[in-house]
Amino acid sequence: MTTRAGFVALIGEPNAGKSTLTNQMVGAKVSIVTHKVQTTRARIRGVALQGESQIVFVDTPGLFRPRRRLDRAMVAAAWGGAADADIIVLMIEAHRGVTKGVEAILEGLEEIGKGRKIALAINKIDRVKSEVLLALSKDLNERYDFVETFMISAEKGHGCAHLKEWIAGELPEGPWLYPEDQIADLPMRMIAAEITREKLTLRLHQELPYQMTVETEQWEERKDGSARVDQMIYVMRDGHKGIVLGNKGETIKAVSKAAREELEEFMGRRIHLFLQVKVRPNWLEEKERYSEMGLDFRDGNT
Numbered sequence: 675m676t677t678r679a680g681f682v683a684l685i686g687e688p689n690a691g692k693s694t695l696t697n698q699m700v701g702a703k704v705s706i707v708t709h710k711v712q713t714t715r716a717r718i719r720g721v722a723l724q725g726e727s728q729i730v731f732v733d734t735p736g737l738f739r740p741r742r743r744l745d746r747a748m749v750a751a752a753w754g755g756a757a758d759a760d761i762i763v764l765m766i767e768a769h770r771g772v773t774k775g776v777e778a779i780l781e782g783l784e785e786i787g788k789g790r791k792i793a794l795a796i797n798k799i800d801r802v803k804s805e806v807l808l809a810l811s812k813d814l815n816e817r818y819d820f821v822e823t824f825m826i827s828a829e830k831g832h833g834c835a836h837l838k839e840w841i842a843g844e845l846p847e848g849p850w851l852y853p854e855d856q857i858a859d860l861p862m863r864m865i866a867a868e869i870t871r872e873k874l875t876l877r878l879h880q881e882l883p884y885q886m887t888v889e890t891e892q893w894e895e896r897k898d899g900s901a902r903v904d905q906m907i908y909v910m911r912d913g914h915k916g917i918v919l920g921n922k923g924e925t926i927k928a929v930s931k932a933a934r935e936e937l938e939e940f941m942g943r944r945i946h947l948f949l950q951v952k953v954r955p956n957w958l959e960e961k962e963r964y965s966e967m968g969l970d971f972r973d974g975n976t
C-alpha cells in the first residue's frame with residue numbers, strides 16, 4: 675500500500691483553536707505538551723496517523739503579531755514552516771469573522787500561497803447560527819481561493835474526521851517522516867532538545883561552534899514517574915567537541931544541569947538527562963529537508 679506523509683501548518687489568530695484541533699487529531703497524549711510548545715521555539719504540534727498517511731502538524735510561532743505591511747522576504751521569514759508546508763489550514767473563529775488579524779493573514783497568503791494547498795477551516799461553529807456561517811464562508815472564499823472549506827468544531831469534534839481524511843489524502847506520497855514509536859513523545863523530544871541548545875548558547879556565547887545541533891535520541895519513561903532523556907550534541911569538527919565539553923567537562927556539566935532543571939520545571943517531574951557530543955561533518959546535507967520546514971534547531975551563531 676502507498677504511504678503518504680507531509681507537513682500541515684495550522685495557522686490562525688491566537689485562540690483560533692489550533693491546539694484544540696491538533697488534540698482532536700493527534701490524541702490525548704500529546705495534548706499536554708502542545709499547549710506549551712508555543713512557549714518554546716519547537717515547531718511541531720503533533721503527529722497524527724490516518725490510514726496510511728502520517729500527518730505532521732507544525733506551528734508558526736510569532737506569525738501574527740500586529741505589524742505594518744511587510745515585504746515579501748519578511749513575510750516568508752515570518753511564515754517560516756508554513757511557507758514550506760505541504761498543506762496550510764487557515765483556522766477562523768466563526769463568531770469573530772474577518773478581523774484585522776484575519777485580513778493580515780489573508781494578505782500574507784497572497785504572498786506565500788501560490789501553488790500551495792490552502793484550506794479554510796471555520797472553527798467554533800457551535801457558537802453561531804448557520805446563516806452566519808454560510809455568509810462568512812462566502813465572504814472568505816471571495817477574498818481567497820481556498821481549495822476546500824471545512825466547517826468544524828474542534829472542541830466538539832464536528833467535522834474534524836472529515837478534515838483529517840481530506841488532509842491525509844492530499845499529502846504527497848512517500849515514506850513516513852517519523853518512526854511510529856516516536857510519534858507520541860516527539861514534541862517533548864523537540865522541546866527537550868531546544869532547551870539544551872539554548873543552555874549551550876547561553877554558556878558558550880561567541881565561542882559557540884558554527885552549526886551545532888541537539889537531538890533527543892532516547893526518551894524513556896520510568897516506573898517512578900521520572901524519565902531518562904539521552905541527547906546528542908552534533909558538531910561539525912573535532913575542535914568544536916572540545917569547546918562544548920569544556921575544561922574537564924565543566925561546560926557540558928553546567929549545560930546539562932541547567933537544561934535538566936528547566937526541563938524538570940517544564941515537565942513538572944524528575945528528569946535524568948544524559949548529554950553526549952559527536953562530530954557529524956555531513957550533518958548539513960542530512961538536515962536539509964528538516965531545516966526547510968524550520969524543524970531543526972537553528973545554527974548556533976544565529
Ligand SMILES: Nc1nc2c(ncn2[C@@H]2O[C@H](COP(=O)(O)OP(=O)(O)OP(=O)(O)O)[C@@H](O)[C@H]2O)c(=O)[nH]1
Nearest residue numbers: 688689690691692693694797798799827828829830
Ligand atoms: N466553543 C468552542 N470553543 C472552542 C472550539 N475550539 C476551541 N475552542 C476554545 O477556544 C480557546 C482557544 O483554543 P486553542 O486551541 O487554545 O487555540 P490556539 O489557536 O491553539 O491558541 P494559541 O495557542 O494561543 O495560538 C479554548 O478555550 C478552546 O476551548 C470550538 O470548536 N468551539
